[in-house]
Amino acid sequence: MSSDILKTILEAKEQEVERRRSDRPLDELKAIVKDLPPCRDFAGELRTRAAATQDAVIAEVKRASPSAGIIRPDFDPEAIAKSYQAGGATCLSVLTDEGFFGGQSAFLVEARAACRLPVLRKDFIIDPWQVVETRAIGSDALLLIVAALNDDQLAELSELGKELGLAVLVEVHDEEEMERALKVPGDLVGINNRDLHRFVTDLETTLRLAPMVPKDRLVVSESGIHGPEDIKKLQDGGIGAFLIGEAFMRVEEPGEALSSLLGAHQA
């Protein structure tokens, strides 16, 4: 894998978008969106839980990743979603990128139908067509990765997402990206502990960047969270919302891993 994995992913994504757009033109997607019921309240649920108990978890449905390879060979999005809900997840995140994360849009549809939790589409969004597609597959929230976008794209895609009723999670991993993220109106800031150029994780990234975020935005600490000591460390730094995938996906019952993680840090 190239040393700059994000660059590789984005080049492939541009081609993927062109291909998919010709299969499903924008007008077709817009017609679907028009008849959809409102989104589940992704930002509201997270905020409420984080304020109440500082342990809001966005639990991720993730089959594989470029850094870890196949994480969960026996992959059943419906069963995983049910398990996460039973284990106390506040929201779900579903990887839909096929090329690098072994995901599919269908996994999001299946996972969402199996539970009542709000769902985030985890993908590399670089084009307005994908934002409309995100809503058309029934997602409640959209991820925008600042490192993948220029300021104009970030503003345009986030505005479009909100117009369509999606919650927007804007993801950063350093000071410069945080400054850019804060220029765009929004209520959720994801701090990725994994450097997407090199794929190493360090929880200090969240603790270092979180103080830059004004109180009216909710910080979500993402990636590299494994044990109760990680949660405790982040909570002591004032963080109340977490995005966790791999640590749960490696366990037979992901929801049990989630509830014991939340229980363990309270003990």
Ligand SMILES: O=P(O)(O)OC[C@@H](O)[C@@H](O)c1c[nH]c2ccccc12
């Ligand atoms: O599996 P982990 O280390 O718990 O990380 C989950 C999530 O944060 C990670 O999958 C992620 C965060 N931002 C992304 C952007 C694209 C793809 C994946 C990601």
